[in-house]
Amino acid sequence: MxxxxxxxxxxxxxxxxxxxxxxxxxxxxxxxxxxxxxxxxxxxxxxxxxxxxxxxxxxxxxxxxxxxxxxxxxxxxxxxxxxxxxxxxxxxxxxxxxxxxxxxxxxxxxxxxxxxxxxxxxxxxxxxxxxxxxxxxxxxxxxxxxxxxxxxxxxxxxxxxxxxxxxxxxxxxxxxxxxxxxxxxxxxxxxxxxxxxxxxxxxxxxxxxxxxxxxxxxxxxxxxxxxxxxxxxxxxxxxxxxxxxxxxxxxGPEADTTPEATVERMLPYIEAHLSQGGKLGQVTRHMLGLFAGRPGARAWRRVLSEGAHRDGAGTDLVREALAAVTSLSAMADPMQAV
Missing domain, CATH: 3.20.20.70 (Aldolase class I)
Known part of the structure; x- marks a missing residue:
């Protein structure tokens, strides 16, 4: 192209x-x-x-x-x-x-x-x-x-x-x-x-x-x-x-992506950044809007905003934030939990 x-x-x-x-x-x-x-x-x-x-x-x-x-x-x-x-x-x-x-x-x-x-x-x-x-x-x-x-x-x-x-x-x-x-x-x-x-x-x-x-x-x-x-x-x-x-x-439709899949694909990048001495918040500050307008968006932002700058913060925090979104999304749309 x-x-x-x-x-x-x-x-x-x-x-x-x-x-x-x-x-x-x-x-x-x-x-x-x-x-x-x-x-x-x-x-x-x-x-x-x-x-x-x-x-x-x-x-x-x-x-x-x-x-x-x-x-x-x-x-x-x-x-x-x-x-x-x-x-x-x-x-x-x-x-x-x-x-x-x-x-x-x-x-x-x-x-x-x-x-x-x-x-x-x-x-x-x-x-x-x-x-x-x-x-x-x-x-x-x-x-x-x-x-x-x-x-x-x-x-x-x-x-x-x-x-x-x-x-x-x-x-x-x-x-x-x-x-x-x-x-x-x-x-x-x-x-x-x-x-x-x-x-x-x-x-x-x-x-x-x-x-x-x-x-x-x-x-x-x-x-x-x-x-x-x-x-x-x-x-x-x-x-x-x-x-x-x-x-x-x-x-084609297979090219569509999702915020959830994007988070999962960011994890190796975040790990590499942390291994080089970087801070989690340097990356996750750009991820706060990923779920904008969706159930769980506030929980996602809160978990990352409050925890990303703590000593030792890593990909476990990102997974915790993603779990909060997934849980609240399922509650908002019970069919997702079936």
Whole structure:
């Protein structure tokens, strides 16, 4: 399957969330969805030598590295490091509105300087053979998205970009917090859909406010090439990923997964992590939403949240949490106990 096909459904890069443990979990639930790292800054890799930020498990593929930065030469070197580490795609962040990102002159603030973004992308593409992509907003601050977004996309196409993801909200860099920027600016899906009409050869994914596979299917049916899901894929991953291979990628029903089976398949990974000196909570914090919306979900979260940070906590605790879910699910649906 080509990377463009995997991009029909992707899990958004999310700071402090989509680390390697989270991505391993998500890959167990869907074999086809495209996964993204947290944003890694180019200075951290190039000047700081923080190559451990590139660590990932081979099973995560297809997996993309998202970079933050605004210096073309530095981004080119960071892209080389990412490609050498085995990432399938290098993505440039032009959408994050955090103060930390603005102070580094990258992220959403780069929407104001499409010429600089084009230079960054050109340098990155020259440095690596893997896909170089861009994730952006529809605009920032007082920009008029209907005016600036077509110009921005035109610049990206001119720089050789063939695949982009658009978060269908404006970012307000002055006046809204990063959290507020994820909710308050209104979504404008029709504008993104019009961009696909304007740039028919550009592979366009949409991001922002998508909470179900029904929405994913509807957006794909509208003519968009891909859909990127963020918080819903983290907080209720089973709803987004367990049936995605069948519904979005055309696999057979045997491709469907379940939260219970995913927990069982996580146990060897957790054992290996603990044997290397890791802590249980580093992995299980990403698993808290596995049973969201199901009987027993609260018990699952409680057992893991209260016990994962205790000394000696291991896979027995995960099995205890799973037993609590199974028991409460059976009580809610007596036919399961037959």
């Amino acid at each position: 080509q990377l463009n096909q995997h991009a029909r459904l992707s899990v958004a890069p999310m700071m402090d969330w989509t680390d390697r443990h989270c991505r391993y979990l998500h890959r167990l639930m869907s074999g086809h969805a495209l996964l993204y790292t947290e944003m890694v800054t180019a200075p951290a890799l190039v000047r700081g030598g923080a190559l451990h930020l590139l660590d990932h498990d081979p099973s995560e593929h297809p997996v993309a590295l998202q970079l933050g930065g605004s210096d073309p030469a530095e981004l080119a070197e960071a892209a080389r490091l990412g490609a050498a580490a085995g990432y399938d795609e290098i993505n440039l962040n032009v959408g994050c509105p955090s103060d930390r990102v603005q102070s580094g002159a990258f992220g959403a603030v780069l929407m104001k300087d499409p010429a600089l973004v084009a230079r960054c992308v050109t340098a990155m593409r020259r440095a690596v053979e893997v896909d170089v992509t861009v994730k952006c907003r529809i605009g920032v601050d007082d920009q008029t998205p209907e005016d600036v977004l077509p110009e921005f996309l035109s610049r990206m196409v001119g720089a050789g970009v063939e695949r982009m993801t658009i978060h269908a909200r404006k970012a307000w860099l002055d006046g809204l917090s990063p959290k507020e920027n994820r909710d308050i600016p209104p979504l404008d899906y029709p504008l993104v859909q019009r961009m696909k009409e304007l740039f028919p050869n550009l592979h366009l994914s949409i991001n922002g406010g998508i909470t179900s596979l029904d929405q994913v299917e509807a957006l794909l049916d509208s003519g968009l090439d891909g859909v990127m899901v963020g918080r819903a894929a983290y907080h209720q991953p089973a709803d987004i990923l367990c049936t995605a291979d069948r519904r979005i990628f055309g696999a």
